[in-house]
Structures are given as C-alpha cells and as structure tokens.
Amino acid sequence: MTDSMSLDIPIDLSDSDRPIVMVDDEELDYVSAYRFYKRSALANPFVRFEDGIAFLEFLESVKRGENALPVLVLMDINMPRMNGFEAVKNMRKDDYFSDVPVVAMLTSSTDTKDKQRAYETGVSGYLVKPFNPREYATFFESLAA
C-alpha cells in the first residue's frame, strides 16, 4: 500500500505540550487511531472533534490563549455540518494557523479527486484510512521518526 499515505514535509512534534487534533465524525476511526497512538512513542495530547464547526470553535479558543496551538491536524473529509475541505479553508484564512500542518484522512485510495482537492485547500499530506488499523501504528511511527 504505497499510495495509502504521503507526507510532503517533515512534521515537528517535538513540543509535546501541543496537541495532535483529529477531526472525524466516526467514533470507530478515532478509537482505532487512538489505540495505536497510545502505543506509539508520541507523547502529545490527542484531541478529537466531531466536525469542522467544533474544530473551528476550538481554534477560536486557541486564539484566545485558552488552548495550545496544535502541532498536527488529522482531518477527515466527509463530515456533517462542515466537511474537511471547508474546515481547512476556514483555518487557512487566519494567518495565525497558516503554518499548522494538516493531514487529510481519505476514505478510499481511489478518491483521486478528493486527494487533489485536499492539496488545493492546503494540506501537507494524506492518509488513506486503513483496513488494517496497524497501519495507524506505521503512520505514527513515521511521524515520531
């Protein structure tokens, strides 16, 4: 599965106080991902939001200084209320968040259109949601490296 993930730039997760944010409406995806995140060498807080709106509200609180700036955003595409494209676009409008790396979480490797659109909105890479959750482990290890 060589095309199941791609990272364009190295992501700096060294500031372990800053959280990794996952935006996904699917509970099961979060559970799988979190299970392998816990086992990984990464120590950042792992936060999840259910959709784009909730994520943007979180960003507001970050700007007010109530929360730390995320080191990485894992963004699902298909979500109710506000999808991933819209959320990333809105986030990028604010220069404050222009450097926050985003990895798009694609549902299928065949979604070439989604992949293309994600890059147009300004993501740093993508991860196709794996059939085997062990691939999350591979993904987090590659981040930790």
Next chain:
Amino acid sequence: MLTGLKRPGALFFVLLASLLVTSAAFLAFLKIDQARMHAAFASGAVEAAANGASYAERFFDHIVEYAAVSPRLEFSRISPVAWLAVADLLPLASLICERIGNETTVLHPEHDERPRSDCEKDERLPVSLDTPASGDVRQIDLLVSRNTDVGAHGQAIAAAPSGSHESGQIMSLAIEVPLTATHAIIYELDRTVLLDSFRPRRERAAGFTSDLCLFLIVVETSLQVACDERSFASSDTAQPLSQDADEHVQFKTNGTVWDIVSRPHAANPRVGVTETPFIVMAGTALLCGLICWSVYRSLVRNRRLDLQNRQLALLLARLEQQNQDLDQFATMAAHDLQAPLRFMVNQAHLLEMDIEELDRPDLQAIVEHIIAQGGRMHELMLDLLAFCRAGQDEMDVVPINPQELINNEIVKLKTNKDYRHSEVSVGDLPTSVLADRRKFALIISNLLDNAMKFSLQNEIPRVGIEASRPADTELWQFVVSDNGCGIESAHRERVFRPFNRLDTTHEGTGVGLAIVRKLVERHHGKIWITSAGSGGGTSVSFTLPNNPAAELHP
C-alpha cells in the same frame, strides 16, 4: 408500438387508393360525356369561385361567339338545370348584349324585379341592344314559357330571327320548360346561393354561378344543336364548312378541352362528346390504383424503416444510458460500501490483536478468515471501481510514444521480486500511435502483469511484446506473449468477462482483461487471444490506430 404507429397511415393510404380506384371505376361506368361534364362542373365551379369574373368572361367569349354566328338555336331538351339557367338569363343576357355590341347598352330590361311567386305565365323578357358604334340595334327576346304540359324535359321551341328592327336583327330565344314545385324551390334556393361553391348533385347545379349555368345550357343542349353552315370552331368562324363536314366547337376550361361534334348530315343530327373507350378508362383506373398502391407501399416501407431506425437509435441511447447508470451505480456502491467494510475489517483486526493475548488459535483462525474475506471483498470493490471507471473516464487521445511507455511499465513490474527473473523481450514497436496515455499504460501494465504472472510456472519465464502494421492498414497490432500454460480455445472469450477467473490459484479478481478490453474498445480497437492450448503459451493481441502524422514527420 410499431403496429400502432403504422396503422393510421396504412388505413389512410388504403382508403385513398380505394377511393381513387372506385371513383375512377365509377367514372368509367358513367357515360363518359356526363363524367367529363361533372368533372368539369366541379372544377369549373371551384375555379369560378376562385377566379370569379375573369372566368365568367372567358366563357362569355365563347357563348357570344356562338350566339353571333348562329342565328337559330333549337332547344329540344332542356334539363332543370338549364331551366334554372334560363331563369337567370336576364342578367346574363345583358352581359351577352354588352359583349355583342362593343359599346352597347341594355335598354329597358323589364320584369327583373318581378315577384317570383308570380311566374306561372309565359314570360317574355325583351332585351334591346343598341350599338351606337355600328348603328346596329339588336333585340334578344327571352321567352320563358311556364307550360306545365311539356313533360319531364321540356320541349323544343324554335328560336329564330323574329323580325328585323331597322338595320338590326331581332333574335328570339324561346324556351319551354316544365315548372314543378321542386324547380321552384331550387329556383328560390338559386337566388340566394347563386355564388356559393358547388354542392352535391342537384344543389350543386343550383349553386352554380350564372355563367356556369349558361355553360350548362350550351353543353347540354349541344347534344341536339343543329346549326347552319357556320362552324362553331372559335378559331376561324369565317371559314364556311361543307354541309357534310362534322362541326366542332371547342371549349377549354380549366385544362379540359371540350370537343363538341355536330354531325348535320346524319339522319338524326346529333352532337356528342367524343367518348373514351370503357377499357381505357378501366385501365386508367386500375393503373391509378396500382400507382397509388405502390406509392403507398414504398411510403409505408420507408416509414417503417424510418421508424425502425429511430427505434434502434432510441434503444441504443437507452442502452448507453443504462450502461452509464449501471456504471455509476457500481461506482457509488463500491465506493460507499468501502466505509462499512473498513469498519468491519478494522474491528476484526483489533479483535485479532486481543485474541492473540488469549492464546486461542481457534478464535484466531475465525478472525483471520473474517479479515481475509474482508480484504478480498475490498479488492473486488476496488477492481469493480476500476472496471467502471475504465468506461467512464474521459478519453484524451493524443499521439503517444509506445516504446517509452512500455519500457516504463516493464521497469515498474520488474520491481516486483516475483518477476525479477522473467525474461522480457521487446520487439519492434511504433514510435507513435493515437491513444490515451494513461489508458495505454494501464493496458500494457495489465497485459504484461498477466503474462509475467502466468509464465512463472515455466522454468524460464519469458514474456514478449512487439507490434506490427500490415502495409495497407492504419492499425498497429500489438502482441503480448508469454510461455505460460496457455488458454484452451473454449475459454478464450470467457477471460474477457469481468470477475471471471480460469485459474483461481493465482491472485486477482479476474477483472484485468475485462478492463483491458474496455480500454482497447474505447480506442476503437479489437482484442483477442491466440494460444497453442495447454502449455503452449498465450498471446494477447490488440489494435490501436496509427498516427499518420508520425510518418510524415519522423
């Protein structure tokens, strides 16, 4: 649907043809002169209605000429129609008079406002003509005798010069007709509907314009007309004819030439209309019917072919639409089913991880089955998607270099460690063909992958690819061959069907060749398999259009 559409048209044509045949036959059975008369009346009436006065004037030219050369008129048979005409003669007479004398005026037209109920007695309608130019004075007396004893068709009364008036001539036209109630009614009708277009039979006659009625008189009475030494021939009235000669008067109306022949020397002087033999009429009718029928047949056949063509086009469009719908459905299904499947397999994996710790190989085996089947289902879905998309994607046909693309694919496949020892020989290849770059690469990678996969069973796996172009064609024929197990001729068509695998020992869903065929066909090419059979290896050949420009600018 077909018969439903066909029937009204067919019915119409059959009706039309039979109508024509029967009417033609009817005409043939009638006395020819009558038939022709009726036809002329009909057309004349229509024309009169359309052309009005100009038509009337043309007729008067004939009538006036006739009257001028014929000092004596005999009417031995006058039909009710003629009677009606006579009753209307007063205005006509003045018109005739106008014609005879160049600048004549009608003097004292009496009785014209006479109440119609009071027409029991004989009538004498004197019309005096004064022609100042020539000093000629003529008087035409129209005598209408309402004698009830004259029988069905009236009686002839001599119309003879009744005296002289100074230098002029007085002409009397005496007509005796029966007066019946019917006639009176028709007459009354006639007064009001005089200028209407023709009606069936009797009313039709009553509906004629006055000028046509006059024409009727001439034609009908011409059967009994006896004339003097003058010919009726309008072309040369001055030429006296011999006593024995037949005399002709010709009318030309609406394309019909009326040739009325008078034979004064015969024992029973009779003027008749030249008759067309019955057999000719019947033959014409039959021919007319046949022509109608053949025209109808060809029209129907054309219509049917036209209809069938349209139906085929519709069917094709519908099939294409259905194919598209099916492809879209499959795409959507394969795509949307992936998410729930992923959850299931995901959970099975997590379960497997937990079971590992329990040391329960039986449970472990079950979960592994679930994961394996889930994975297989995923694979099938992806291939289904690929198969559908092979038919959906836009075609971007450009000149491409097959050599370059084929070498790329070979390099990619060689990275697979299974194929590391395969011998790949690349033969002659064109430098340019017309194809979609991405789709061509997909065709090549699928075929080479198949060839490498199936030649592995041979100790020395050999795969070859080459292309040739027969001299007189614009198609390149590519051949991808292997030295694998070969394919029995009975199965050579089956392998192109999606999800149809001959050999289940190898990996794959069996959609590769189906995709390849779809892609080749989208390039308007053909694909086929040749194989020496079991153990003889397999060759897959396909065609692609040549790029003619490449030869001009190598």
